[in-house]
Amino acid sequence: MPGPFRRRGQGPDRGEGESDSPSEDGADGDATDPGSARTDGGTVQRKRESSGGRLSGALDDRFGDDFVESLPFWLPAFLLMGLFVYGAIIWNFVISLTDYEGFRDVSYSSLDFEMYTRAFNDSGFLDAAQNTVVLLLAFTVLTLGVGLGLAILVDRNIRFENTFRTIYLLPMSLSFVVTAQFWLWLFNFEDGLLNQAVVLVGLDRVNWIGDPQVVLWAVILALMWQFSGYAMVVYLAGLRAIPQEHYEAAKVDGASTLKMYWRVIIPQLKGATISAAVVLMVFALKAFDFLFSLVSGYRPPNGADILATKMVREVYSGTPRWAYGSAIAMILFAMALSIIGPYLIYQYRRGNL
Amino acid sequence: MSDATASEPSAESEQESADPASRSRWWSVSASRVVLYGALLAIMGVFLVPIETGLVTSVKTNPTGVSETLPYLPPPPEYFTLEKWEQAFDRLARGMVNSALYSIPATVLSAFAGSLTAYGITQARWKERYKALLLALFVAGIFIPYQAVLVPLSRFWSTYAPLEDWLAVLWVIGIDNDYAGLVELSVTHIAYGIPICTVLFRSYYKNMSIEMVESARLDGASLRRVYRRIILPLSTPMFAVVLIYQFTQIWNDLLFALILVSSESSEAAPVTLILAGLGQSLEGADFPLRMAGAFIAALPTLAVYVMFGEEFAEGVAS
Numbered sequence: 001m002p003g004p005f006r007r008r009g010q011g012p013d014r015g016e017g018e019s020d021s022p023s024e025d026g027a028d029g030d031a032t033d034p035g036s037a038r039t040d041g042g043t044v045q046r047k048r049e050s051s052g053g054r055l056s057g058a059l060d061d062r063f064g065d066d067f068v069e070s071l072p073f074w075l076p077a078f079l080l081m082g083l084f085v086y087g088a089i090i091w092n093f094v095i096s097l098t099d100y101e102g103f104r105d106v107s108y109s110s111l112d113f114e115m116y117t118r119a120f121n122d123s124g125f126l127d128a129a130q131n132t133v134v135l136l137l138a139f140t141v142l143t144l145g146v147g148l149g150l151a152i153l154v155d156r157n158i159r160f161e162n163t164f165r166t167i168y169l170l171p172m173s174l175s176f177v178v179t180a181q182f183w184l185w186l187f188n189f190e191d192g193l194l195n196q197a198v199v200l201v202g203l204d205r206v207n208w209i210g211d212p213q214v215v216l217w218a219v220i221l222a223l224m225w226q227f228s229g230y231a232m233v234v235y236l237a238g239l240r241a242i243p244q245e246h247y248e249a250a251k252v253d254g255a256s257t258l259k260m261y262w263r264v265i266i267p268q269l270k271g272a273t274i275s276a277a278v279v280l281m282v283f284a285l286k287a288f289d290f291l292f293s294l295v296s297g298y299r300p301p302n303g304a305d306i307l308a309t310k311m312v313r314e315v316y317s318g319t320p321r322w323a324y325g326s327a328i329a330m331i332l333f334a335m336a337l338s339i340i341g342p343y344l345i346y347q348y349r350r351g352n353l
Numbered sequence: 354m355s356d357a358t359a360s361e362p363s364a365e366s367e368q369e370s371a372d373p374a375s376r377s378r379w380w381s382v383s384a385s386r387v388v389l390y391g392a393l394l395a396i397m398g399v400f401l402v403p404i405e406t407g408l409v410t411s412v413k414t415n416p417t418g419v420s421e422t423l424p425y426l427p428p429p430p431e432y433f434t435l436e437k438w439e440q441a442f443d444r445l446a447r448g449m450v451n452s453a454l455y456s457i458p459a460t461v462l463s464a465f466a467g468s469l470t471a472y473g474i475t476q477a478r479w480k481e482r483y484k485a486l487l488l489a490l491f492v493a494g495i496f497i498p499y500q501a502v503l504v505p506l507s508r509f510w511s512t513y514a515p516l517e518d519w520l521a522v523l524w525v526i527g528i529d530n531d532y533a534g535l536v537e538l539s540v541t542h543i544a545y546g547i548p549i550c551t552v553l554f555r556s557y558y559k560n561m562s563i564e565m566v567e568s569a570r571l572d573g574a575s576l577r578r579v580y581r582r583i584i585l586p587l588s589t590p591m592f593a594v595v596l597i598y599q600f601t602q603i604w605n606d607l608l609f610a611l612i613l614v615s616s617e618s619s620e621a622a623p624v625t626l627i628l629a630g631l632g633q634s635l636e637g638a639d640f641p642l643r644m645a646g647a648f649i650a651a652l653p654t655l656a657v658y659v660m661f662g663e664e665f666a667e668g669v670a671s
Contacts, residue, residue, distance in 0.1 A: 060479075063479045063480055063483055064478055064479025064480040064483070065478045065479065066477040066478040066479055066576060067477075067479040069477065069575065069576050070473040070474070070477035070479060070576060071473070072473075072577075073469045073470060073472055073473025073477070073576065073580070074469065074470040074472075074473030074474050074487070075473075076466075077466040077467070077469065077470040077547045077551070078470065078487070078490075078491075080466075080543070080544050080547065081491070081494055081544055081545075081547040081548060082490070083544070084502065084506075084541070084544035084545060085494045085497060085502065085544070085545070085548070086490070086494075087505075088501075088502035088505040088506060088509070089497070089501050089502060089505075091505040091508075092501055092502060092504055092505050095504055095505070095508075106508070150396065153389065153392060153393055153396075154393070156389060158389065158390070158393065162662075162663075164393055164397060165666065166662045166666075167397050167400055167401065168396070168397070168400055169662070169665070169666055169669075170400065170404075170658065171400065171403075171404075172669065173601055173654050173655065173657070173658035173665060174605070174651050174654065174655075175604070175605030175606075175607070175625055175628075175650065175651065175654070176605065176607065177605070177607050177625040177628050177629050177647075177650065178605075178628070178647045178648075178650055178651045179403070180629075181407070181628070181631075181643045181644060181646070181647040182403040182404065182406070182407045182644070182647060183403065184638070184640075184643070185406060185407060185410060185424070185640050185643070185644065186403055186406065186424075188424075188640070190420065191419060191420055191424055192424060193402065193406050193424045193425055196423065196424060225399075225400070225403065229400070230669055233666050233669060233670045234669075234670055236670075237670050278496065282495075282496045282498070285498045286498060286499070286608075288500070288607075288608055289605075289606070289607040289608055289625075292607060292611070292629060293607065293628070293629045296629055296630045296633045307500070308498065308500050311500045311503070312500065312503065312608075312611075312612075315503065315504060315507075316611070316612065316615075322504050325503075325504055326504045328500075329498075329500040329501045329502075329503065329504065330501065332498050332500050332501060333497065333498060333500075333501035336496060336497060336498050336501075339496075340492075340493055340496045340497075344489050344492060344493060347492070348485065348489065353485040353488050353489055353492070
């Protein structure tokens with residue numbers, strides 16, 4: 001099967017980079033395509049007129065030849081997704097403007113931004129927001145670094161490449177709930193492996209989970225273990241898309257290995273870095289499952305509360321504070337949007353949408 | 354370090370070793386190779402250690418076996434027991450069945466919906482501008498933090514689609530009414546799985562040769578016929594990728610299970626929900642039980658990963 005890992009030009013499958021060719025970009029409205037003109041005159045056109053009538057003809061004129069005929073394929077799924085994703089987000093925003101709380105029914109009579117001002121006066125919220133940003137940035141940068149290092153090591157024509165790659169990626173196939181169990185045991189104060197190693201080198205035991213100064217970094221370490229294999233896979237596909245000649249040209253110029261990677265190779269991995277970074281940040285925003293499992297409850301260890309956990313706790317533990325939870329969720333959503341928005345624009349400009 | 358040779362196929366450097374003139378060069382090459390493989394193996398150790406300590410701990414007695422032995426060594430016979438695996442299995446068996454009940458249908462349906470959708474917005478001819486807009490909505494749908502939809506989601510299922518009332522006939526014949534939660538979970542996972550499935554299939558269909566489709570269209574074949582006769586049979590490799598990716602995601606999820614089923618003591622609790630509360634007691638955490646439970650809950654996804662690692666890698670890479 002044509003995996004993303006074959007070096008460019010090694011086989012009939014020309015790898016990932018090629019797919020970005022601008023063949024589709026300019027073809028706005030397929031009328032420029034010689035194929036479509038012929039399609040129009042044929043049987044298809046006649047059949048459409050008999051079944052669709054004037055409205056579908058008008059829609060096709062507006063959106064393109066196959067628009068009406070293609071509707072049954074994508075519209076149901078689009079509506080379901082649209083309802084659950086965009087409909088829910090809009091509804092969530094409206095709820096965040098109410099003061100919906102407890103077990104009575106929601107009332108939409110007075111809408112204001114009170115919940116947002118409450119959030120910015122809540123020190124618990126501010127701590128969680130700060131932790132979220134630290135987690136997001138530190139986790140993403142460190143994981144990308146480790147992933148790039150792994151990819152460069154694996155890309156050196158090694159034997160058993162598949163085995164190494166499979167094992168580096170293995171943690172990603174596990175649930176956060178499962179990896180939280182493993183790491184809880186590694187972090188154990190008395191008998192855990194990490195503290196055994198710490199004692200071995202002559203240092204004091206670290207209270208990985210109990211110390212508010214440490215716990216966020218402990219979580220970042222565990223998440224890095226789980227996702228650096230992912231960053232490696234993305235970078236590996238990126239490295240394989242770089243033509244062999246670029247390596248050779250750098251060598252002919254007498255550049256050292258380090259210089260070659262820094263000056264020639266890494267700049268070409270911009271696309272891989274951007275897509276991996278976006279996905280990793282989103283994983284970090286979703287670290288809820290890990291933190292919940294770590295303590296088997298809604299209250300993460302002191303110093304590791306993030307917006308994702310705080311939002312769920314406000315709504316689903318104790319008296320439900322629906323409106324306040326929704327407001328926190330909207331702020332979290334805004335953070336995600338500030339990452340995804342530019343990413344979508346970047347992809348659109350490169351012709352990938 | 355002589356990298357010029359290091360990145361060439363190793364067979365070639367072995368041939369060179371026959372020539373005495375290049376022997377010193379061969380030595381330096383193989384030295385750098387030894388360092389490389391040493392590093393790769395050491396990193397492999399780092400990746401495996403958390404799993405290995407979990408595995409050896411799961412067969413230790415609690416609390417003596419755990420505190421008397423080193424965390425990364427297997428237990429000596431006097432501290433060895435399979436009791437925790439039995440206990441964990443008893444606790445999780447119900448959850449494994451429940452997870453399978455919603456994961457498998459949700460996986461299959463979301464993959465199929467993704468394939469249809471991607472076909473409709475890739476191979477069908479309509480204006481690229483509108484296709485791009487639609488695709489942007491799908492791509493953004495992959496990345497939204499689920500917290501932003503949780504409150505509406507619980508409101509929706511409790512007030513506007515009260516499955517517990519709609520499916521009342523099932524509870525009469527003796528099925529626990531918590532199982533309504535599993536139906537909710539399936540639908541929810543399908544809805545939030547559609548974006549990623551669509552984007553995966555879309556990148557595959559976009560790179561597909563379209564000559565066959567075009568000639569079939571010229572012969573007057575409908576979109577539906579082209580899908581059934583040409584696209585669907587050619588999609589098998591991508592279905593493998595998407596099914597594996599989706600199954601892993603849905604099986605591993607905790608958040609939706611927590612919100613929609615809510616209690617680990619529920620008859621319908623998924624496996625992740627039970628595992629998250631396993632081995633917690635006032636006397637302290639029962640680590641062997643937790644580890645055994647973690648392995649049992651991870652078994653289906655681990656099996657899928659071992660069998661289809663390549664497809665999984667492809668799913669996450671695109």
